[in-house]
Amino acid sequence: MYNTNTMTVRTPGTPASKIDRATPASTPGAPKAKEEKIVVTVRLRPLNKREQAIKDQVAWECIDDQTIIYKSTPQERLIAPTTYTFDKVFAPSCLTETVYESVKNVALSALMGINATIFAYGQTSSGKTYTMRGITEKAVNDIYEHILNTPERDFSIKISGLEIYNENVRDLLNLDTGRNLKLLDDPEKGTVVEKLVEEAAENDKHLRHLISICEAQRQVGETALNDTSSRSHQIIRLTIESSLRENSGCVRSFVASLNFVDLAGSERASQTHTDGARLREGCHINLSLMTLTTVIRKLSVGKRSGHIPYRDSKLTRILQHSLGGNARTAIICTLSPATSHVEQSRNTLSFATRAKEVTNNAQVNMIVSDKQLVKHLQKEVARLEAELRTPDPSARIGSEVESKEKDLRIQQMELEIEELRRQRDLAQSQVEEMRKKMLEQQASNPFESPKQVKKCLSFSVSLSPNNEGKALVRGDRTRNTMGRQTMRQSSTAPFTLMHEIRKLEQLQEQLGEEAKHALEVLQKEVACHRQGNQDAAETIAKLQAEIRDMCSVRNASEDVVVRDVDPNRSVGANLKEEITRLHSQGSTIANLEEQLENVQKSIDKLVLSLPSNNDQSNNEENLKSKTHSRKKKMLPLGSSNSANIQNLIRSPCTPLSSSRKVLDAESENKDPENDIMSSDTRQGSEKPTPTKSEDGEVSSREGTPCYQRSSSVNMRKMQKMFQNAAEENVRSIRAYVTELKERVAKLQYQKQLLVCQVLELEANEAAGYDIEDDENPSETQEEAAVSWHLTFLEQRQQIIELWDICQVSIIHRTQFYLLFKGDTADQIYMEVELRRLTWLHQHFAELGNASPAPQGDKPPISLSSSIRALKREREFLAKRLITRLSAEERDALYIKWNVPLEGKHRKLQFVNKLWTNPHDTKHIQESAEIVAKLVGFCEGGNVSKEMFELNFALPSDKRPWYIGWEPISNLIQL
Ligand SMILES: Nc1ncnc2c1ncn2[C@@H]1O[C@H](COP(=O)(O)OP(=O)(O)OP(=O)(O)O)[C@@H](O)[C@H]1O
Numbered sequence: 001m002y003n004t005n006t007m008t009v010r011t012p013g014t015p016a017s018k019i020d021r022a023t024p025a026s027t028p029g030a031p032k033a034k035e036e037k038i039v040v041t042v043r044l045r046p047l048n049k050r051e052q053a054i055k056d057q058v059a060w061e062c063i064d065d066q067t068i069i070y071k072s073t074p075q076e077r078l079i080a081p082t083t084y085t086f087d088k089v090f091a092p093s094c095l096t097e098t099v100y101e102s103v104k105n106v107a108l109s110a111l112m113g114i115n116a117t118i119f120a121y122g123q124t125s126s127g128k129t130y131t132m133r134g135i136t137e138k139a140v141n142d143i144y145e146h147i148l149n150t151p152e153r154d155f156s157i158k159i160s161g162l163e164i165y166n167e168n169v170r171d172l173l174n175l176d177t178g179r180n181l182k183l184l185d186d187p188e189k190g191t192v193v194e195k196l197v198e199e200a201a202e203n204d205k206h207l208r209h210l211i212s213i214c215e216a217q218r219q220v221g222e223t224a225l226n227d228t229s230s231r232s233h234q235i236i237r238l239t240i241e242s243s244l245r246e247n248s249g250c251v252r253s254f255v256a257s258l259n260f261v262d263l264a265g266s267e268r269a270s271q272t273h274t275d276g277a278r279l280r281e282g283c284h285i286n287l288s289l290m291t292l293t294t295v296i297r298k299l300s301v302g303k304r305s306g307h308i309p310y311r312d313s314k315l316t317r318i319l320q321h322s323l324g325g326n327a328r329t330a331i332i333c334t335l336s337p338a339t340s341h342v343e344q345s346r347n348t349l350s351f352a353t354r355a356k357e358v359t360n361n362a363q364v365n366m367i368v369s370d371k372q373l374v375k376h377l378q379k380e381v382a383r384l385e386a387e388l389r390t391p392d393p394s395a396r397i398g399s400e401v402e403s404k405e406k407d408l409r410i411q412q413m414e415l416e417i418e419e420l421r422r423q424r425d426l427a428q429s430q431v432e433e434m435r436k437k438m439l440e441q442q443a444s445n446p447f448e449s450p451k452q453v454k455k456c457l458s459f460s461v462s463l464s465p466n467n468e469g470k471a472l473v474r475g476d477r478t479r480n481t482m483g484r485q486t487m488r489q490s491s492t493a494p495f496t497l498m499h500e501i502r503k504l505e506q507l508q509e510q511l512g513e514e515a516k517h518a519l520e521v522l523q524k525e526v527a528c529h530r531q532g533n534q535d536a537a538e539t540i541a542k543l544q545a546e547i548r549d550m551c552s553v554r555n556a557s558e559d560v561v562v563r564d565v566d567p568n569r570s571v572g573a574n575l576k577e578e579i580t581r582l583h584s585q586g587s588t589i590a591n592l593e594e595q596l597e598n599v600q601k602s603i604d605k606l607v608l609s610l611p612s613n614n615d616q617s618n619n620e621e622n623l624k625s626k627t628h629s630r631k632k633k634m635l636p637l638g639s640s641n642s643a644n645i646q647n648l649i650r651s652p653c654t655p656l657s658s659s660r661k662v663l664d665a666e667s668e669n670k671d672p673e674n675d676i677m678s679s680d681t682r683q684g685s686e687k688p689t690p691t692k693s694e695d696g697e698v699s700s701r702e703g704t705p706c707y708q709r710s711s712s713v714n715m716r717k718m719q720k721m722f723q724n725a726a727e728e729n730v731r732s733i734r735a736y737v738t739e740l741k742e743r744v745a746k747l748q749y750q751k752q753l754l755v756c757q758v759l760e761l762e763a764n765e766a767a768g769y770d771i772e773d774d775e776n777p778s779e780t781q782e783e784a785a786v787s788w789h790l791t792f793l794e795q796r797q798q799i800i801e802l803w804d805i806c807q808v809s810i811i812h813r814t815q816f817y818l819l820f821k822g823d824t825a826d827q828i829y830m831e832v833e834l835r836r837l838t839w840l841h842q843h844f845a846e847l848g849n850a851s852p853a854p855q856g857d858k859p860p861i862s863l864s865s866s867i868r869a870l871k872r873e874r875e876f877l878a879k880r881l882i883t884r885l886s887a888e889e890r891d892a893l894y895i896k897w898n899v900p901l902e903g904k905h906r907k908l909q910f911v912n913k914l915w916t917n918p919h920d921t922k923h924i925q926e927s928a929e930i931v932a933k934l935v936g937f938c939e940g941g942n943v944s945k946e947m948f949e950l951n952f953a954l955p956s957d958k959r960p961w962y963i964g965w966e967p968i969s970n971l972i973q974l
Helices: 016-021 049-053 074-079 096-112 128-148 204-217 276-301 314-318 339-355 370-389 400-444 450-457 465-488 494-528 534-558 571-609 611-633 642-648 660-667 676-683 705-710 715-766 781-806 810-819 824-847 863-884 887-896 906-911 921-935 945-951 968-972
Strands: 034-037 039-044 060-062 067-070 083-085 088-090 116-122 153-165 168-171 183-186 190-193 199-201 233-244 252-262 328-335 359-362 366-368
Touching: 039 096, 039 339, 067 339, 083 339, 088 096, 096 116, 096 128, 096 233, 096 252, 096 328, 116 128, 116 339, 128 153, 128 204, 128 233, 128 252, 128 328, 153 204, 153 314, 183 314, 183 906, 190 314, 199 204, 204 233, 276 314, 276 339, 328 339, 328 359, 370 400, 400 781, 781 810, 781 824, 810 824, 810 863, 810 921, 863 906, 863 921, 887 906
Parallel strands: 039 088, 039 328, 116 252, 116 328
Antiparallel strands: 034 359, 060 067, 067 083, 153 168, 153 199, 153 233, 183 190, 233 252, 252 366
C-alpha cells in the first residue's frame, strides 16, 4: 500500500528544500556520491506520412543494439563519421516499452533517494513527445508497483510541471498566476523556481491526471514538419519521499526528484519554414538548446573545461543538477530516418556523442531525523572511545592521518554532545525555576493551585514528573498522533468544569449589566445631541431603537434560570443538563454580540455626523490615541470592570468629567485669564450640567459658580468646549462598547472551549474512563508545576511543528512564541492554539486537493492560500529589513545566516530562512527575535495576551497574512 498519510498539498519550491531543511545527505550511513556517465540512447522512428509522401529514403540503420550507421556513399564517408555507438540504439520497429527498459534503472533510482532525469532530445517531429509520454507512463506504473511491493516504507509523491517558452518559465499546474516565474538562487538549494506549485499525488490515477493537465497546458503550434509541434521545453518533476514505517524503529527518509524533460525541437528555423511567432520561438528554443549543447560539450571535456555556462539559459539553470551534478541522467535522442533530415540527425548524434562523456555524481539524498542523528553520534562516540581504550594491534598499523581524523571526529561529537547536555540543563533549570515560581504562587494564593488549573483547562497528555526526558523529545512523533492523543486523554474534573461554566455565566451576567449601563448613559448622551442636524437625528432615532432591542435581549437572558450544581445527581446527568442549557443560551451571547456591533456602527455614524466633526480631525487623532491608551490599560477579561466604566463613562454632557484630561491638556500653556474650565474642573466633580440653548449659547443655572463667572468668559469658546466634551463622551462610550464586544467574544469562545471539554468528558465517561480516579491525591502541587512545565514544553513543540506544517503566519508565530513562556496562566492559550492548529491540520488533510468553497465573503482556507499569504508576509518583512535595520546589522545577519553578501534578493533570501526549522530551538528563538524586531513587537509591549487571542478570531480581520485562520467559533462548529 502506498502512503495514506499523504495529504494533498500545494507547496511552492523545489525538492531540494526538503533535503536542505533536514540533516544533510552526508549523514552517517549515507552512501557516498557515485561517479557515473550519462546514459545515452538513440531512437529511430519510422518514416512518417509526410516523408513517405515525398518518397523520402531511410538513411540510417541500426546494425546492432548499440550501433547506428549512416547508409552513406563512399564520398560521404570521407567527410563525416558514419558509425555511432551508444548505450543502446533502437530501430524504428522498437516499441517504447523496449526504450523504457534502457532508462528504467535511472528512473527508479528516485525511489532510493537518488535524483534522476530523463531527457528527450532531437529535431522537431523526430518523436520526442511520443517517446517521453510512453516513458513517463511506464515509469509511473513501475513507481506505484514498487510502492505496492514495499509495504515497509511510507511513500509520498509530489508533482510540479513547468515549461520554458520564449525563455519564460510557466507553471503548467497554475497558469493563472504562474506565467513568468522567476528563478531564484538559493545558496543551499541552488536554482529555485519561485512560486512553482507542487501538488501531492494521492495515487497513480491522480498522478496521471496531473501529468495530463501539464501536457494539455503546454504550448503547441503547427510547423511545416509537425502539426502539433511542442514549442517549449517541458519539465515534469516528481518528488518522491519515503521513510521506513515508524514501528521499524528507524527514522531515515529518502527524498529525490525525478525529471521528465521533453525538449523543444533542435532544428534550425529555416528547416521548419518558420516566421513570426514560430521564428521567435525558434530563436528562444535555439538559445536554450545552444546553451545546453555548450554545457554538454564543456562537461564532456571533463574538469579542464573551466567555467560551465549553466546560467546562460533558464533550461540549463533549472537542470544544472542533472548535468554533471547530483543526479543520474539518461538522454534519449530521437531521429527521423529520412534522408532529407540527415544533417539534423547528424547534429543530434554529435550532441549524443558528447553527452556520453559527461559524468555525474549522484548520491543518495537521505534525511535522518535529529533525534536519530544524536543517538547515532552517541553510539559512534562510545564505540570510538572503546576502541581507543583497547586498541586493536592491527589498527596500530593504520596511518597516523586516520587516527587524527578519528580524534577530530571525536572532538566534534563531544562538542555536539556538550551542546545537547547544555540544552538539557537549560531545560532542567527552567523546570526548576518554574517549580519555584509555582510554589511561591501557591503560597500567596492557596485557593488556585496549578493542579486545579490543569484539571480545569488542560486536555492534553498529562505527564508524570519522571517522564521528563521522554517529554522533551516526544515532539517528533506528534504530527500524526497529535489529534488522537489530545482528544483521547482528559484530566478534566466534571465539578471543576461546572464551576467554570458558572463563573462564565456570572461574567456574562456582569457584561450584560455593564452593557445596559453603557446604553443608558449613551441614551442620555444621545438626547443631548438632539439639536444636531437631520442626519444626526435619524441616527439617534435608530440608535435608540437598537438600544431598546438590546434591553429586551438582556431581559430575555435574565429569564434563564441558573440552578446550582446538585452534588447528589450523577456527574453525567449534571453535565448533560449543563450542555443543554448552554446550547439553549447559545444565541443570547451571540445576540448581545450582534447588538453591540450595531450599536457601535450607529455610534460611529453619530460621531461622523456631529457638526464640528470635520474640523476636528487633528483633535480626533489625539482623542483616538487617548482612548486607545486608556483602553490598553484596561483588562478586557478582568473579573469586574466597574472601575473601567467609571473611567470611561462620565456624567452625560458634563465637560467637567469626561473631558477632564483633554481639557487639562488643552489648557496647558494657556493664558490663565481664559482658562476657566480648567480651574472649574479642578474644583470638584458635582457640577451642574450646562445645556445648549436654541441659538447655540450655553446656559447654566444662576447662582452656580459657573454662572457667576460666565460674564467674564468667552461664551463661544465655552460652547466649543462643551461640544468637545460631549463628543468625547460619545467616543468614550464607543471605545467602551468596543471593549464590551471583545469581552463578549472572549466569553463566547471560553464557553465553547468549556463545552468541548464537557463533551470530551462525556466521551471519556461513555468509554468507561473513570474521571474521578484521575485525581491522584499523592501528586503534590510541586509535581503538578513540574508536570505543567513539561506539558508546556511539549505543547509548544507541537505548536511549532504544526505552524510549520500549516504554513501559519510567521508574525503570528513570533508573537505567540514570545508571549507565552510557560506561565500557568498560559495554559488556555496553549490549549487554544493547539486546538486551532490541530483543526487546521486536519482540515487541510481532509480538503486534500479540492478547492475550498468560499464561506460568505471570507476567503476560503487552504494550505495553498496560507502559503501564498506567508509568501506575501515574507516579502513584507524583507522590505522592513531596510527600514528597521542598519546596513551593518543587515550584513551581520546575512553573514550569520549564510546569505551571500553579493547575492541578489539578499533580503528575501534571508527572510525565507526564518522559521524554517521547527526542530532547532536556537533557530526558532533567533527567528522570533528577528521577526519581532522587524514588526516592532516587543514582549509586554503593544500586544497583550488577551488581545492576541482575539486578533486571530475576529472575522473582520482581513490582513492578508492571516488568511488561513478562521474565527474560533467557526472552527469549533458548536
Ligand atoms: N517511434 C514512433 N513510432 C510511431 N510514430 C511515431 C514515433 N515517433 C514519433 N511518431 C509520430 O511522429 C509524430 C511527431 O512526433 P512528436 O510530436 O513526438 O515529435 P517531437 O519530436 O516531439 O516534435 P516537436 O519537437 O515538434 O514537438 C507524431 O505524430 C508521432 O505519433
